Amino acid sequence: MDNLLLLYQAPTILLQLVVDGLLVGAVFALAAYGMALVWGVMNIINVSQGEYVILGGYISYFLFRQFGLHPLLGLPIAGLALFLLGLLLYRVVIHRIVGRDMFISLLATFGISILLQQLMNELFGPDVVSVDAGMPTWYFLGNAVTVPTAKLLAFGVVLAIAALLVAGLRYSRLGQAIRATAQNARAARVLGVDTDRVYAATYALNAALCGMAGSLVVMIWVIHPFIGLTYTVRSFMIVIVAGLGNLPGVFATGLGLGALEQIAGFVLGAEFQSAFVFSLLVVILIVRNAWLRRRREYLS
Amino acid sequence: MSARLQRLSAPAWTGLIVAGLVVPWLFPHHLTVFAFAWCMVVLALSWDICGGQMGYNSFGNIFFFGIGMYACAVVQRDLWHGVASGQAQLVLTAPQYLIGLGLGLVAGVVAAVALAFLLGSQILGMRGHYFAICTLGLGIAAGEIATGVDFIGAGSGMVTPLMPAGLPGKEIFYYAFFMLLALFALWLLSRLYAGRFGLALNAIRDNEDKAEAMGLPTVAYKTTAWAVSAALLALAGGGVGNLVGFIDPIDVAFAGASFGVWMILMAILGGKGTLWGPLIGAFLFYAAKEVTWTYFLGWQRVMLGALIVIIVVFFPEGIMGWLRERFPARFGGAPASETQEDRS
Numbered sequence: 001m002d003n004l005l006l007l008y009q010a011p012t013i014l015l016q017l018v019v020d021g022l023l024v025g026a027v028f029a030l031a032a033y034g035m036a037l038v039w040g041v042m043n044i045i046n047v048s049q050g051e052y053v054i055l056g057g058y059i060s061y062f063l064f065r066q067f068g069l070h071p072l073l074g075l076p077i078a079g080l081a082l083f084l085l086g087l088l089l090y091r092v093v094i095h096r097i098v099g100r101d102m103f104i105s106l107l108a109t110f111g112i113s114i115l116l117q118q119l120m121n122e123l124f125g126p127d128v129v130s131v132d133a134g135m136p137t138w139y140f141l142g143n144a145v146t147v148p149t150a151k152l153l154a155f156g157v158v159l160a161i162a163a164l165l166v167a168g169l170r171y172s173r174l175g176q177a178i179r180a181t182a183q184n185a186r187a188a189r190v191l192g193v194d195t196d197r198v199y200a201a202t203y204a205l206n207a208a209l210c211g212m213a214g215s216l217v218v219m220i221w222v223i224h225p226f227i228g229l230t231y232t233v234r235s236f237m238i239v240i241v242a243g244l245g246n247l248p249g250v251f252a253t254g255l256g257l258g259a260l261e262q263i264a265g266f267v268l269g270a271e272f273q274s275a276f277v278f279s280l281l282v283v284i285l286i287v288r289n290a291w292l293r294r295r296r297e298y299l300s
Numbered sequence: 301m302s303a304r305l306q307r308l309s310a311p312a313w314t315g316l317i318v319a320g321l322v323v324p325w326l327f328p329h330h331l332t333v334f335a336f337a338w339c340m341v342v343l344a345l346s347w348d349i350c351g352g353q354m355g356y357n358s359f360g361n362i363f364f365f366g367i368g369m370y371a372c373a374v375v376q377r378d379l380w381h382g383v384a385s386g387q388a389q390l391v392l393t394a395p396q397y398l399i400g401l402g403l404g405l406v407a408g409v410v411a412a413v414a415l416a417f418l419l420g421s422q423i424l425g426m427r428g429h430y431f432a433i434c435t436l437g438l439g440i441a442a443g444e445i446a447t448g449v450d451f452i453g454a455g456s457g458m459v460t461p462l463m464p465a466g467l468p469g470k471e472i473f474y475y476a477f478f479m480l481l482a483l484f485a486l487w488l489l490s491r492l493y494a495g496r497f498g499l500a501l502n503a504i505r506d507n508e509d510k511a512e513a514m515g516l517p518t519v520a521y522k523t524t525a526w527a528v529s530a531a532l533l534a535l536a537g538g539g540v541g542n543l544v545g546f547i548d549p550i551d552v553a554f555a556g557a558s559f560g561v562w563m564i565l566m567a568i569l570g571g572k573g574t575l576w577g578p579l580i581g582a583f584l585f586y587a588a589k590e591v592t593w594t595y596f597l598g599w600q601r602v603m604l605g606a607l608i609v610i611i612v613v614f615f616p617e618g619i620m621g622w623l624r625e626r627f628p629a630r631f632g633g634a635p636a637s638e639t640q641e642d643r644s
Contacts, residue, residue, distance in 0.1 A: 045429055045433070093609055093613060096613050096614075097613060101616075102428055102429045103357045103428070103429070103432065104612055104613070104616055106357075106359075106429055106432055106433075107357075107564065107568075107608060107612045108608070108609050108612045108613055110359070110561075110608065111604075111605045111606070111607070111608030111609040111612065112605065112609060113605070114557065114561070114601055114602075114604055114605035114608065115601075115602050115604075115605025115606055115609070116605070117601070117605075118599070118600075118601035118602045118605065119602055122598060122599065122602070229440065233433075233436075233437060236433055240430075269448070271447065271448050271455075272444070272445070272448055274440075274444045275441055275444035275445045275447075275448065278437045278438075278440045278441035278444060279437070279441040279445070281433070281434070281437035281441075282423075282434055282437045282438050282441060285423070285426060285430060285433070285434040285437075286422045286423065286434075289422065289423075289425050289426050289430075290422065290425075293425060298425055298426060298427055
């Protein structure tokens with residue numbers, strides 16, 4: 001708890017943590033929006049979300065190591081690769097669980113998550129990896145607050161992707177079909193929407209979003225094969241706090257979570273950062289449930 | 301349980317007990333493997349109380365397993381040699397060991413049941429996937445927190461006392477422990493499911509709102525069911541801690557990626573929501589795992605992931621469900637748990 005006092009005495013540290021957190025939180029929001037999309041359209045909670053993020057990160061890392069490709073150029077490739085993986089997984093597994101008991105989809109995607117986790121462990125090794133983007137760092141307030149350009153750039157990329165996504169969902173034919181299916185799959189089917197194709201596209205799009213988020217994570221942070229579940233949990237927390245289909249809310253919550261995590265990591269010690277994420281999930285769910293109970297409702 | 305199924309249960313019990321008694325004679329050198337087989341039965345049965353019978357699919361029941369393991373180990377460590385006497389291997393006399401183990405198991409059960417009531421009153425208010433994900437977070441958070449707590453050895457783990465001379469060997473001792481525990485769990489659950497308690501759980505699974513409207517105290521039943529599950533898991537955890545001899549916070553105690561997933565998988569494989577299904581699933585899965593695991597060195601968890609997907613997607617009703625569908629005259633009666641309606 002000494003660090004808490006330190007935060008009070010040196011507010012620039014707090015500012016630094018918040019800035020760091022906000023910049024990282026944008027990436028959380030991207031993965032969370034993908035989860036909200038799949039949840040809203042297909043009524044599936046994709047537990048393998050985090051593994052897609054990490055896999056995207058590893059693809060960027062691999063391209064950087066092998067061909068010296070900058071992670072920002074690796075980003076579209078990772079997105080495309082994950083899009084194809086999402087399509088494949090939809091065709092093999094996911095299309096069989098759409099519309100079934102939610103527990104089945106939870107467990108099946110959990111199985112995919114374990115599978116991918118171990119596959120990455122075998123392919124890339126269990127070490128913590130990162131890509132040095134080789135970009136300058138900006139200093140503020142007499143060098144007390146540093147802002148790496150890489151993080152700033154990642155933030156901008158997230159904004160660009162989010163803008164593209166919103167425009168795509170609003171104006172493109174497929175986006176309209178996705179929204180129609182989310183509202184009422186049966187009615188959409190009656191009106192000639194091929195919902196199976198919509199589901200496949202939604203799932204693959206989500207995987208691509210995660211893959212792109214992963215490319216950013218490897219550039220501004222670190223990845224290793226077993227960290228995926230924290231991203232799933234973060235996405236889930238952001239979605240339940242912000243609500244489904246609320247992009248500004250998802251974005252704001254993602255930023256808030258990022259800042260909160262940085263501060264908690266500093267106060268409690270870095271070894272408790274994962275513990276904090278998972279405990280926060282339990283606390284948020286309990287608080288939300290208690291809040292609903294006052295209106296004699298429950299989380300479902 | 302239908303009358304016909306009832307008639308099958310006496311031979312099943314006899315076969316189980318005979319097999320359990322014969323195994324030490326046939327395979328005296330592999331008793332640890334068989335002790336774990338009985339342990340799997342306990343895990344699968346305890347998961348099925350909430351997951352199968354009550355329709356509350358917990359992903360984090362391993363939480364109670366780890367709590368029981370740590371509570372038991374801490375009592376065993378600190379009872380005779382003062383508090384937190386370091387990491388050195390403890391040497392105890394036979395009576396000290398037995399008393400320590402007994403009190404440790406009691407402490408584990410008390411801790412787990414208390415936590416089940418405390419957390420259950422909040423967490424069991426959630427439905428469906430919120431409950432599943434909340435318990436998932438609970439199990440992992442506990443492991444992550446245990447990695448940072450020095451009192452229980454933090455990330456470097458904890459050592460349980462050595463088996464003292466004068467007692468039967470560790471393997472046969474814990475084989476007997478887990479066999480008795482598994483049989484006790486099976487007997488306890490067969491009694492509980494046969495009565496009002498089982499009916500209440502099934503009513504909650506089938507339609508909780510209607511059950512509540514009929515005047516059923518659902519919260520009390522739900523927390524009690526979770527507490528029973530927690531007590532069995534704490535006993536199993538205390539035993540496993542001593543059998544393995546070393547408690548790692550994430551790989552042994554809060555082992556969500558192995559025991560935690562296996563218990564769900566075993567219950568589903570055998571047929572969730574039935575008494576004998578989890579037992580069948582546990583033996584089958586554990587046998588398959590023991591035979592094949594060594595051939596997939598490093599790839600076991602890839603296999604595990606694939607296995608989860610295959611079983612869950614193609615075989616969600618499990619063996620008992622399949623038997624019911626195939627031989628309704630013999631195994632029929634109550635419909636399988638698939639009557640559970642989609643609560644989304």
